[in-house]
Amino acid sequence: MEQRKLRPWQAEDSTELYGIERWGNDYFGLSAEGNVTAKTLNTEVALLDIIKGMVDRDLQMPVLLRVENILDAQIMRLNEAFAAAIAQVSYTQRYRGVYPIKVNQQAQVVEEIAAFGERYGHGFEVGSKPEMIIALSALTQPGSLIICNGYKDEEFIDLGLQAIKLGFDCFFVIETPSELPMIIERSRAMDVRPNIGIRIKMVSQVSGHWNSTSGDRSIFGLTASQLVAVVDSLRQAQMLDCLKLMHCHLGSQIPSLSDIQAGVVEACRYYIDLVREGAALSHIDFGGGLAVDYTGAKSSDDQSRNYSLEDYCQTLVNTVKTTLDAEQIAHPIIVTESGRALVAYSSVLLFNVLDTTKFESTEQLPAEPLEHQLLTQLRSVVEGLNEQTAEQCYEDIHRYREQIRDGFNQGQIDLRCRAHAENIFLDTLHSIAALLDTMVEVPALMADLKLSLADIYYGNFSLFQSLPDIWAIDQLFPVMPIHRLAEEPTRQAVLADITCDCDGKIDQFIGLSKAAKTLPLHPLKASEEYYLGVFLVGAYQETLGDLHNLFGDTNVVSVRLNRDGSFDFVKEIHGDTIADVLSYVEYQPRQVELNYRNTAERAVREGRITAAERQQMIKAFKASMQGYTYYEREH
Ligand SMILES: *Cc1c(COP(=O)(O)O)cnc(C)c1O
Numbered sequence: 001m002e003q004r005k006l007r008p009w010q011a012e013d014s015t016e017l018y019g020i021e022r023w024g025n026d027y028f029g030l031s032a033e034g035n036v037t038a039k040t041l042n043t044e045v046a047l048l049d050i051i052k053g054m055v056d057r058d059l060q061m062p063v064l065l066r067v068e069n070i071l072d073a074q075i076m077r078l079n080e081a082f083a084a085a086i087a088q089v090s091y092t093q094r095y096r097g098v099y100p101i102k103v104n105q106q107a108q109v110v111e112e113i114a115a116f117g118e119r120y121g122h123g124f125e126v127g128s129k130p131e132m133i134i135a136l137s138a139l140t141q142p143g144s145l146i147i148c149n150g151y152k153d154e155e156f157i158d159l160g161l162q163a164i165k166l167g168f169d170c171f172f173v174i175e176t177p178s179e180l181p182m183i184i185e186r187s188r189a190m191d192v193r194p195n196i197g198i199r200i201k202m203v204s205q206v207s208g209h210w211n212s213t214s215g216d217r218s219i220f221g222l223t224a225s226q227l228v229a230v231v232d233s234l235r236q237a238q239m240l241d242c243l244k245l246m247h248c249h250l251g252s253q254i255p256s257l258s259d260i261q262a263g264v265v266e267a268c269r270y271y272i273d274l275v276r277e278g279a280a281l282s283h284i285d286f287g288g289g290l291a292v293d294y295t296g297a298k299s300s301d302d303q304s305r306n307y308s309l310e311d312y313c314q315t316l317v318n319t320v321k322t323t324l325d326a327e328q329i330a331h332p333i334i335v336t337e338s339g340r341a342l343v344a345y346s347s348v349l350l351f352n353v354l355d356t357t358k359f360e361s362t363e364q365l366p367a368e369p370l371e372h373q374l375l376t377q378l379r380s381v382v383e384g385l386n387e388q389t390a391e392q393c394y395e396d397i398h399r400y401r402e403q404i405r406d407g408f409n410q411g412q413i414d415l416r417c418r419a420h421a422e423n424i425f426l427d428t429l430h431s432i433a434a435l436l437d438t439m440v441e442v443p444a445l446m447a448d449l450k451l452s453l454a455d456i457y458y459g460n461f462s463l464f465q466s467l468p469d470i471w472a473i474d475q476l477f478p479v480m481p482i483h484r485l486a487e488e489p490t491r492q493a494v495l496a497d498i499t500c501d502c503d504g505k506i507d508q509f510i511g512l513s514k515a516a517k518t519l520p521l522h523p524l525k526a527s528e529e530y531y532l533g534v535f536l537v538g539a540y541q542e543t544l545g546d547l548h549n550l551f552g553d554t555n556v557v558s559v560r561l562n563r564d565g566s567f568d569f570v571k572e573i574h575g576d577t578i579a580d581v582l583s584y585v586e587y588q589p590r591q592v593e594l595n596y597r598n599t600a601e602r603a604v605r606e607g608r609i610t611a612a613e614r615q616q617m618i619k620a621f622k623a624s625m626q627g628y629t630y631y632e633r634e635h
Contacts, residue, residue, distance in 0.1 A: 009486065009487060009488035010486060011030050011031065011032055011033070011034045011485050011486045012030070013488070014030060014034065014480075014485035014486070014489070015029075015030045016512075017489070017512070017520060018478070018480040018485075018510075019295075019296045019478065019510055019512070020036070020478075020480070021296075022293075022295075022296025022297070022298075023293055023294060023295065023296035023478045023510065023535070023536065024296075024478075024535075025293075025345055026039065027039055027040065027067075027070050027073070027345050028535065029044060030485055031044065031046060032486070033046075033486060034483060034484055034485035034486030034487060035047065035048050035049075035482065035483050035485065036048075036480070036481075036482040036483070036485070036533060038050075038067045038070065038348075038559075038561060040067070040069040040070055040072075040073050040561055041069060041561060041562075041563050042563070043561050043562065043563055043564070043565050044565065045559075045561050045565065045566075045567045046483075047065070047348070047350065047482040047483075047531075047533060048482060048483045048531070049567075050065060050557070050559055050567065051063075051350060051482075051531060053567075053569060054555075054557060057569070057572065059555045059557060059572060059574070060555065060628055060630065060632055060633070061350060061351050061352045061460050061529075061531070061630070062349060062350060062351035062352075062459075062460055062461040062466065062554045062555070062630055063349075063350050063351075063554060063555045063556070063557055064347055064348075064349055064350075064466070064537075064542070064554050064555070064556045064557070065347065065348045065349075065350055065556075065557055065558075065559065066108060066109070066346055066347050066538070066556065066557070066558040066559070067346050067347075067348075067558075067559055067560075067561065068112055068346070068558055068559070068560045068570060069560060069561050070345050070346040071109070071112055071113065071116070071342070071343060071345075071346040071538075072112070072116045074341070074342050074343070074345055074346070075097075075113065075116055075117050075120065075122060075342060076116075076120075077309060078097060078290075078309065078338060078341070078342060079095065079097060079120040079122065081309045081310050081312075081313040082095035082097075082313045082316075082317070082334070082336075083095065084310070084313070085310070085313040085314045085316070085317040085318070086317055086334075088314070088317075089317060089318055089321055091317050091320075091321050091331055091334075092330070092331045093331045093332055093333045093334065094333055094334075095313075095317075095333070095334050095335075095336075096121055096122075096123065096145050096283075096333055096334070096335050097117070097120065097122045097123070097335070097336055097337075097338065098122070098123040098124055098125040098145055098146070098147050098335060098336075098337050099113050099117070099122060099123070099124055099125065099337075099338075099339060099342055099343075100124075100125040100127070100288060100337045100339040101124055101125065101126055101127075101131040101134055101135065102127055102131065102339070102543075103339030103340060103342075103343055103539050103540060104339075104343045104347075104538060104539060104540070104542055104543070105131065105134065105543055106542055106543075106556075108556070108558055108571055108573075109343060109346075109538070110124075110134055110138050111138055113138075113342070113343075114138040114139055114140070118140070118141055121141075121143070121144065121145065123135075123139065123144045123145030123146055123147070123169070124138070124139065124145075124146055124147070125146075125147045125149060125337045125339075126146060126147070126148055126149070126150075127148075127149045127150035128150055128156075129153075129155060129156050129159065132146075132148065132156060132159050132160070133159070136159065136163060136168075139168065142166075142167030142168065143167065143168070143169055144168050144169065145168075145169045145170075145171075145335070146160070146163060146168050146169065146170040146171070147171050147173060147197065147245075147247070147285065147335070147337065148160050148170065148171060148172050148173060149173045149175065149199070149247070150175065151175060151176070151179070152172065152179055152182075152183075153182075154182060154186060157172065157182060157183055157186045157187075158186060158190065160172055160194070161186060161187055161190045161192045161194060162190075164192050164193075164194065164195065165190075165192055169195065170195060171195045171196070171197045171244070171245050171283070172194055172195065172196055172197060173197035173198065173199050173245065173247045173285075174196065174197065174198050174199065174222070174230060175199050175220060175221070175222075176222075177222065177226050177229060177230055180230055180233055180234070181233075183196065184233075184237050184239065193239075193242055194239075194242050195242060195244050195245065196234070196239070196242045196243045196244065196245070197243075197244070197245030197246065197247045197283070197285065198222060198227060198230060198243060198245070198246055198247065198274070199220060199221040199222060199247040199248065199249075200221050200222060200227065200246065200247070200248050200267065200270045201220065201221030201222060201223055202221065202248050202249075202250055202263055202266055202267070203266070204250065204259070204262045204263040204266045206250050206251050206254050206256075206259045206260075206263065206289075207254075207255060207256055207259060207300065207302075208251060208252075208253050208254050208255050208256075208259075208291075208302050220249065221248070227270070227274070228277075230243075231243070231274070231277050231278070231279060234279075235278065240278050240279055240280065241280045242280075243274070243279040243280060243281065244279075244280055244281060244282050244283055245281065245282070245283040245284075245285055245335070246267070246270060246271050246274060246281055246283070246284050246285065246332075247285040247287065248263065248266075248267045248270075248285070248286060248287055249286075249287025249288060249289070249337070250263040250286075250287065250289050251288075251289055252288050252289060252339075252340060253289070253291045253292065253302070253303075253305075253340060254289040254290075254291055254305075255291055255299070255300045255301060255302055255303075255304055255305050255306060256300040256305075256306055257305075257306055257307035257311055257312070257315055260289065260307075260312065260315060260316075261315050261319055263286075264286065264315065264316055264319040264320065264323075265319060265323060267284065267286065268284075268319065268320055268323035268324060269323075271284055271324070271329070271332070272323070272324065272327050272329050275329050281332060282332055282333060283332050283333045283334075283335050284320065284332040284333070284334055284335065285335035285336070285337065286316060286334070286335070286336050286337075287336070287337050288336070288337045288338055288339050288340065289338075290309070290312055290336065290338040290340070290341040291304070291305035291340070291341065292305070292340055292341055292344045292345075292536060292539070293305050294475070294476050294477060294478065294510070294536055295476055295478075295510045295515075296478070296510065303475065303476045309341075316334060316336070317334065320332070320334060339539060340539040340540065342539075343538040343539050344536045344537070344538045344539040345536060345538060346538045347536075347537050347538035347541075347542075348533045348534065348535050348537065349461065349466050349467065349533065349534040349537050349554070350482065350531060350532070350533050351459045351460045351461040351531070351532060351534075352459075352460050352529045352530065352531055352532075352633075353457050353458065353459055353460070353524060353529075353530045353531075353532065354458045354459070354460050354498070354631055355457075355458045355524075356455050356456060356457050356458065356491075356493070356524060357455060357456040357458075358455050359426060359452070359453045359454070359455070360426055360427075360430065361422070361423035361424070361426045361427045362419075362423060363423065367379060371417070371420070372404075372407070372413055372417050374400055374403055374404050374407065374413070374421075375404070375417060375420055375421055375424070377400055378397060378400040378401070378404070378421055378424050378425065378428075379424050381393050381396045381397050381400070381428055382427070382428045382431055385428070385431055385432065385435070386435070387435055387438065387439050390432050390435050390436075390439065390443075390446070391443045391445060391446065393428065393432060394429075394432055394443075394445060394446055394449075395445075397424075397425055397428050397429065400421075400425075401421060401422075401425050404417070404418060404421045405418070429449070429453060430453065432446070432449065433449050433450055433453055436449065436450065450492065450518065451494075451517045451518060453492075454492045454493055454494050454517075454518045455491050455492065455493040455494075455521070456493065456494055456495075456496050457493045457494070457495050457496070457521060457532075458495075458496050458497075458498065459495050459496070459497055459498070459532060460498060460630055460631045461497050461498070461554070461630070462497050462498065462499050462504065462545075462548055462549065462551035462630075463497045463499065463503070463504045463505070463506070464497075464499060464501070464504065464545060464546050464547075464548035464551075465545040465546065465547065465548065465551050465552065465553070465554070466534075466537070466541060466542075466545055466554060467506075467534060467537065467541055467545075468541060468544040468545050468546065469540060469541060469544070470506060471503055471504075472544075474508065476508060476509070476510055476515065477534050477535060477536055477537055478510050478534070478535040478536060479495070479506060479509060479510075479519060479532060479533070479534050479535070480519075480532065480533060480535075481521060481522060481530065481531065481532055481533075482531050482532065482533045483531060484522050484530070487522060489520035489521050489522050490520075490522070490523065491520070491521045491522065491523055492518040492519070492520060492521075493518060493519055493520075493521045494506065494507040494517070494518060494519070495507075495519065495532075498549075498551070498630070498631060499548050499549045499551060500549060501548060501549070504548070506519075529633075547581055547584060547585070550578075550581045550582070550585070550629060551581075551629045551630060552575055552576025552577075552578075552580055552581040552584075552629045553573075553575045553576045554575045554630070555572070555573065555574055555575045555628070556571075556572070556573040556575070557569060557571070557572050557573075558570045558571040558572070574628075575628060575629070575630075576628075576629055577625065577626050577627060577628065577629070578624060578625050578626070578627060578628075578629055579592075579625045579626060581629055582625075589625060592625070593618075593621065593622065593625065596618065596621050597618055600614040600617055600618060601614065
């Protein structure tokens with residue numbers, strides 16, 4: 001810290017401040033000019049250059065940016081890390097990944113996973129009929145893996161049996177015993193041998209946000225006695241050879257490697273006994289849970305993980321190998337259903353800042369000869385301010401302010417005097433706050449002082465549409481400016497979105513050591529947009545979003561980075577228009593327009609406007625209906 005003061009701020013100071021190397025997973029970096037870059041293939045592209053391309057194409061902020069190469073790279077890293085772990089200990093079977101479509105169902109994402117994943121045989125996990133239909137349309141190679149979880153009706157089962165006829169490796173995972181008779185009945189009727197999986201209820205306790213998917217009260221999976229009943233039914237139906245897969249899912253975002261290992265050991269014990277029961281098991285599926293280090297802390301905190309991808313793969317492979325080898329059971333194909341870790345990195349929410357509120361005095365006003373005595377007293381507090389008196393001064397200014405407000409309410413103090421008092425109060429508060437850094441211990445009374453003085457930056461986005469998990473489960477995502485980073489960020493701020501909801505704010509950030517309540521930002525410049533990015537938002541955010549205040553889907557842009565440092569816009573989707581969001585809540589845009597025409601016609605009749613003005617107004621109204629739901633700047 002001390003050293004930094006001796007030289008001007010540099011981009012590398014921002015790298016440290018915002019932790020980009022800790023959470024960026026080598027996909028994001030900072031150029032010497034102070035721009036955040038997306039990185040893959042030994043190439044780097046500044047996000048600001050991509051935004052310039054968007055502006056040229058009239059794609060307004062906010063925009064969800066997808067970098068396809070990052071998605072590809074994650075698929076590659078996952079498959080290659082498993083291949084390496086398998087080679088290292090001479091595991092005799094392979095790894096097969098499936099992507100759980102629920103994590104991000106957007107066609108752009110699913111189609112890219114199908115296309116790039118093909119070289120690794122990466123398949124899909126589906127939990128409903130619509131997801132099944134997506135998988136059947138996206139996969140093209142015979143032998144592609146489809147894992148069907150969730151409750152399955154006859155139609156769902158028939159789709160899966162058809163998939164087998166078409167050559168896909170489609171598995172029905174039995175989640176409740178009642179599903180089995182229908183699977184047996186439909187496969188006989190359609191004359192197909194089904195591939196059956198069985199989901200076990202894990203009792204290993206897992207820490208983290210989503211730990212309720214394991215444990216005795218888990219709503220998923222079969223108990224030991226239900227497993228035995230399913231095995232007996234299959235044997236009776238002479239279909240025990242169809243029971244090929246054992247499935248478990250400990251939860252999502254599991255931060256601790258030892259929890260994962262304990263779960264794998266428990267699953268292996270089930271696997272061994274099911275094989276001994278005569279099941280022809282060939283696949284063990286560990287579900288999801290591979291975490292994303294959102295905070296970059298590399299810890300076992302909920303929003304972090306205390307292991308690397310390599311550690312995860314080695315733990316799964318080695319634990320299965322040692323546990324099964326000890327019982328002389330053949331190695332199964334290892335399947336995982338990583339969703340979050342596969343897609344989180346590839347999406348960034350970009351938005352501009354529209355305005356700020358500062359908690360500062362408006363103007364330094366000199367003392368007037370005849371000013372109110374309370375004002376003079378308030379003004380003099382700062383004279384005795386030092387580290388020892390800080391707490392006393394803090395109390396004093398609050399007391400004087402209170403008295404001044406009372407005086408105002410009683411008509412003894414005028415508006416101008418009250419305005420002076422507010423300015424003096426804020427100036428003194430800032431002087432006190434400036435002392436806190438050098439104080440050995442901050443008095444409890446002043447613990448939130450800095451937070452109460454933080455700026456509010458208003459961002460052009462809707463938290464409820466684009467970052468629902470921040471609202472719903474206090475998820476932390478890395479947030480930072482994407483440019484001007486060679487310049488010291490001198491403001492401390494919290495972020496507010498443009499909905500009218502007081503929950504539409506971000507006031508928890510990834511700090512240097514622990515969560516911080518404010519984010520360092522740069523002052524706005526009059527002539528230049530200020531852009532922020534929210535990173536690692538590719539998983540779970542897009543489809544959980546809602547239409548709060550009728551802010552709709554954002555614009556989406558997919559780019560592909562090239563080796564020569566250039567980039568291509570490969571896909572663009574214009575977000576919802578106002579007419580779109582109105583129709584989602586059952587308005588008919590045509591009727592809405594007609595109502596407005598009639599209102600305007602009445603105004604013509606009553607002589608308020610001319611017919612020509614009416615035409616202008618209707619034209620503007622129609623343009624609004626076709627416009628973006630977010631704040632649009634006229635370029
Ligand atoms: C949600 C879910 C996943 C995905 O989990 P991640 O932690 O996102 O990888 C995988 N399998 C099942 C059964 C799920 O319900």
